[in-house]
Amino acid sequence: MQDPLLIAGREYHSRLLVGTGKYKDFDETREAVLASGAQIVTVAVRRVNIGQNAGEPSLLEALPLKEFTYLPNTAGCYTADEAVRTLRLARELLDGHDLVKLEVLGDQTTLFPNMPETLKAAGTLVREGFKVMVYCSDDPIQAKMLEDIGVVAVMPLASLIGSGMGILNPWNLQLIIQHAKVPVIVDAGVGTASDAAIAMELGCDGVLINTAIAKAQQPVLMAGAMKKAVEAGREAFLAGRMPRKFYSASPSSPTAGLIGS
């Protein structure tokens, strides 16, 4: 079935985006990413380790730039200025690559987004020509504000980053989905495959997952499960679920032709 995810004018056949943090090593990272079928992978930008062994393996070797679309993030940034600087560095690092994930955090305990700083950074980045995908609260008004600024995707949390608590407020997500004209990608909170399926059944355009895969007992197996869940959820959304009924007087088997009738 041809049903690509369209972000900033580019088509992706996978609706699952994955993070590359928290894995045991780069081999496991690569195996999990391959099993997930993801084409877009998030990466962080960090100070180079001065005095590092030159032969030390790097993420770029495990996940070559020609095989994947890198989505550099601003994880760990608490102000608009830090986030903007980080993404300017990312663009230089990746030869002018301009698709980025903005997140400006508000609090070290919850990692909840700081929306005023997020909106400020989004404005600057859009003006500088970045294609910005934004981690945001599940607030339809703020999502709309981001869209009006010109971001290419809104990425509301389903629950807190790394919590694995699942889809806590499907109603808010639905409000965002109903009104958004850019892709809505659930970012943060997915704990297991059913959570990813629920997000997709709600009508999300995609799901971004890191911890739920990396911290599963068997990350590669979970990566495959997430791939299937996202596909199944998407197909269920497109198929349109049956109406919910408290109980049904409509059995699935014919009522005629029963023996003894």
Added chain:
Amino acid sequence: MLHITLNGEAREIAPASTVADLLAELDLIGKRVAVERNGEIVPRGQHGATVLAEDDALEIVVAVGGG
């Protein structure tokens, strides 16, 4: 010697060193890194032409695993 701040740490470097000289000293030539000097990006093509000055603050970054 010039006194600079590199990734938040004080460092001394020979006078008239360029960004490219610093990268060579750090064994980072050929590595995919990005350089920021005093808050501004130094594009890769200008590493050789950008001469460092006293009290410059440099950030050199790489891509790492992250969510």
